[in-house]
Amino acid sequence: MRPDSWMMLRRGALLILAVLILQTGIISNLESFGAFGDVVLLVAIAAGSVGGPDRGATYGFAAGLAYDLLLDTPFGMSALVYALVGYAVGMAAVWMLQPRWWFHLVTAAVGGVAAVLMTALVSKATGTGYPLDELARIAGVVAAWNVALILPARRVMQWALAEDRDTRYRVAVG
Amino acid sequence: MAVISSTQGSRGRLAVFVLAAVTALVLDQRNVGVINRSREVASSAFGPLDDAAEVVGAPVTDAWNGWTGADSLDELEAQNRKLKDELAAARAEKVRNTDAVHQLEELTKSLELPWLGDIPKVTAQVISGPQSNFSHAVEINKGSKDGVAEGMPAVTSGGLVGRVSQVSKHRSTIELITDPAFRVGTRLATSGALGTSRGQGSNEPLVVDTSLTPDAKVPAGTALVTSGVDRSIFPSGIPVGRVKTSRSGVGGMSLDLLVDPLVDVDDLTYMTILIWKPPA
Numbered sequence: 001m002r003p004d005s006w007m008m009l010r011r012g013a014l015l016i017l018a019v020l021i022l023q024t025g026i027i028s029n030l031e032s033f034g035a036f037g038d039v040v041l042l043v044a045i046a047a048g049s050v051g052g053p054d055r056g057a058t059y060g061f062a063a064g065l066a067y068d069l070l071l072d073t074p075f076g077m078s079a080l081v082y083a084l085v086g087y088a089v090g091m092a093a094v095w096m097l098q099p100r101w102w103f104h105l106v107t108a109a110v111g112g113v114a115a116v117l118m119t120a121l122v123s124k125a126t127g128t129g130y131p132l133d134e135l136a137r138i139a140g141v142v143a144a145w146n147v148a149l150i151l152p153a154r155r156v157m158q159w160a161l162a163e164d165r166d167t168r169y170r171v172a173v174g
Numbered sequence: 175m176a177v178i179s180s181t182q183g184s185r186g187r188l189a190v191f192v193l194a195a196v197t198a199l200v201l202d203q204r205n206v207g208v209i210n211r212s213r214e215v216a217s218s219a220f221g222p223l224d225d226a227a228e229v230v231g232a233p234v235t236d237a238w239n240g241w242t243g244a245d246s247l248d249e250l251e252a253q254n255r256k257l258k259d260e261l262a263a264a265r266a267e268k269v270r271n272t273d274a275v276h277q278l279e280e281l282t283k284s285l286e287l288p289w290l291g292d293i294p295k296v297t298a299q300v301i302s303g304p305q306s307n308f309s310h311a312v313e314i315n316k317g318s319k320d321g322v323a324e325g326m327p328a329v330t331s332g333g334l335v336g337r338v339s340q341v342s343k344h345r346s347t348i349e350l351i352t353d354p355a356f357r358v359g360t361r362l363a364t365s366g367a368l369g370t371s372r373g374q375g376s377n378e379p380l381v382v383d384t385s386l387t388p389d390a391k392v393p394a395g396t397a398l399v400t401s402g403v404d405r406s407i408f409p410s411g412i413p414v415g416r417v418k419t420s421r422s423g424v425g426g427m428s429l430d431l432l433v434d435p436l437v438d439v440d441d442l443t444y445m446t447i448l449i450w451k452p453p454a
Contacts, residue, residue, distance in 0.1 A: 025230070026234060028303065029228070029238075030235060052184065057191055058187065067306070069216035072339050072340055074203070076195040076199040079194070079195040080199065083191040090184070128353075130354060131374060131378065134376070
């Protein structure tokens with residue numbers, strides 16, 4: 001593996017560990033309307049936004065799987081949902097080529113809502129249903145947190161991906 | 175062309191991730207040991223980091239709760255908790271008395287049923303709330319070294335709280351009765367009618383599927399306890415809740431009861447784990 005790949009791997013692992021500590025130790029205690037933010041999901045969204053669909057799916061899967069180890073929900077559920085959302089956000093970012101700042105806020109919000117709905121679907125498939133009003137509340141809070149944190153999260157992800165500008169720009173312009 | 179080849183490559187990788195995640199889900203549904211063991215190890219390793227983060231983040235949490243209106247004046251909170259605990263204990267005692275009268279009337283073989291008072295217990299402190307928006311579980315500071323094992327009931331002076339779902343050496347995860355995946359066999363303390371209770375999420379009543387006919391009358395306030403029937407994972411007689419209302423079951427062939435849990439699972443500080451396993 002190339003030296004810069006090792007550096008990205010180390011930074012990625014450190015980032016996921018830090019985010020897990022932040023989520024379980026602090027964010028999960030900051031409740032509003034009976035729900036709290038999901039910065040682990042935000043890692044997947046930021047990775048897709050900065051690095052394209054490949055990075056989004058990879059970070060989503062890795063962060064989601066690590067998160068699943070600490071939860072009592074079905075193992076693999078977060079990995080599946082976050083990989084899909086990270087990929088989708090990455091595809092949206094590639095399409096836009098040079099998105100404006102507000103585009104990142106929109107994809108963060110939509111990504112949050114989509115993740116909550118997908119999680120509910122996977123839960124239903126594994127035998128656990130959730131009331132619709134509870135889902136709406138969770139989706140709203142998660143989306144609000146994502147919108148508030150996506151811009152600084154993108155900065156952190158640019159550091160983790162060891163890029164001085166978005167990877168997808170390089171891919172787009174060749 | 176560079177963009178297209180990039181997205182094609184990422185599609186393949188996504189397919190691999192999706193396949194891996196679905197495989198993990200299937201294995202988890204089948205209770206494969208390696209997943210449970212991995213979770214135990216992760217929980218043990220991550221626990222101290224989680225504790226440290228909670229200590230560091232305490233000022234932020236307090237400021238947030240103050241700002242959002244969830245005030246945490248220590249003295250008032252402690253008094254409120256004490257009063258709630260006393261009230262819950264009094265309500266549970268009333269439910270147990272109702273159940274005791276019914277048991278005598280039915281002439282059951284009570285010597286073969288475990289009496290709650292003789293069951294060894296471990297008291298634990300709740301150290302962490304739900305870690306995700308889709309989790310209805312809390313973490314306690316007792317684990318396998320204290321005799322706690324998966325499946326053991328968790329109670330407070332008010333009644334049933336849930337069951338132990340994951341155990342590591344020093345901590346355990348408690349699946350709460352409000353979790354949509356939680357199931358417990360119950361019976362009405364007055365008539366003895368059996369049913370299965372399941373959660374519907376936070377701040378929602380439990381739903382009890384009974385075998386009663388849709389026209390059966392179950393008054394509001396009727397007490398519900400664990401049934402302890404054959405191979406139940408809970409001993410008999412633990413207070414669960416009180417009937418709030420009833421409705422027709424799926425297909426209109428039975429009666430469903432909506433039950434308010436006796437324990438406020440959003441306000442847990444301590445709980446007791448019953449060191450109990452179902453009779454073989």
